[in-house]
Amino acid sequence: MSAVSVDKFKSHFPLAGSANDGWSTDEEATATCFCGAVQLKFPTQGPGLVGTLICNCTDCRKITASMFASHFTIADTHLTHLRGRENLTTYSQSKTIATGNTMTNYFCSTCGTLMYRVSSGIPGMSILCIGTVDDFHLHETKLKPAVEVFVEKRVGWLHGAEGVKQVEGSALKL
Numbered sequence: 708m709s710a711v712s713v714d715k716f717k718s719h720f721p722l723a724g725s726a727n728d729g730w731s732t733d734e735e736a737t738a739t740c741f742c743g744a745v746q747l748k749f750p751t752q753g754p755g756l757v758g759t760l761i762c763n764c765t766d767c768r769k770i771t772a773s774m775f776a777s778h779f780t781i782a783d784t785h786l787t788h789l790r791g792r793e794n795l796t797t798y799s800q801s802k803t804i805a806t807g808n809t810m811t812n813y814f815c816s817t818c819g820t821l822m823y824r825v826s827s828g829i830p831g832m833s834i835l836c837i838g839t840v841d842d843f844h845l846h847e848t849k850l851k852p853a854v855e856v857f858v859e860k861r862v863g864w865l866h867g868a869e870g871v872k873q874v875e876g877s878a879l880k881l
């Protein structure tokens with residue numbers, strides 16, 4: 708099947724990284740790091756799924772080693788570590804966070820995939836990464852970003868996500 712013919716309207720688990728045991732149901736789905744050591748389970752609707760966003764801030768460009776971050780926020784009460792929690796390593800800092808809050812980043816210590824971020828400004832929440840979600844259909848649907856923030860920091864050759872609310876600066880107190 709070519710990429711062009713992929714049906715974006717049903718579950719879709721392309722070959723991506725080393726794990727091949729991701730899954731989704733109507734209510735829940737998995738997110739797995741590139742090597743497969745770390746796997747999370749999360750709800751794909753409220754109240755556990757709190758929000759979805761794209762961020763173009765300079766920190767997000769560095770931390771993702773890309774041009775923007777695509778995140779979704781899950782209440783910790785609804786987040787399950789299926790495996791590999793002990794394989795996560797953290798890096799925290801507050802110097803470049805606009806609010807002065809401390810942002811702690813959780814990475815797979817084997818492959819380096821950023822699995823989630825936790826801000827002292829929104830306790831009880833984890834900010835997961837859309838790109839780690841195994842069912843790519845969810846990237847198009849339930850996890851499609853609702854808002855794009857720090858658009859003034861966006862690289863000049865990108866022009867914003869189609870149909871997504873565009874905001875200068877942060878809309879959130881992260």
Ligand SMILES: [Zn+2]
Nearest residue numbers: 740742815818
């Ligand atoms: Zn890994």
Ligand SMILES: [Zn+2]
Nearest residue numbers: 762763764767
């Ligand atoms: Zn950001």
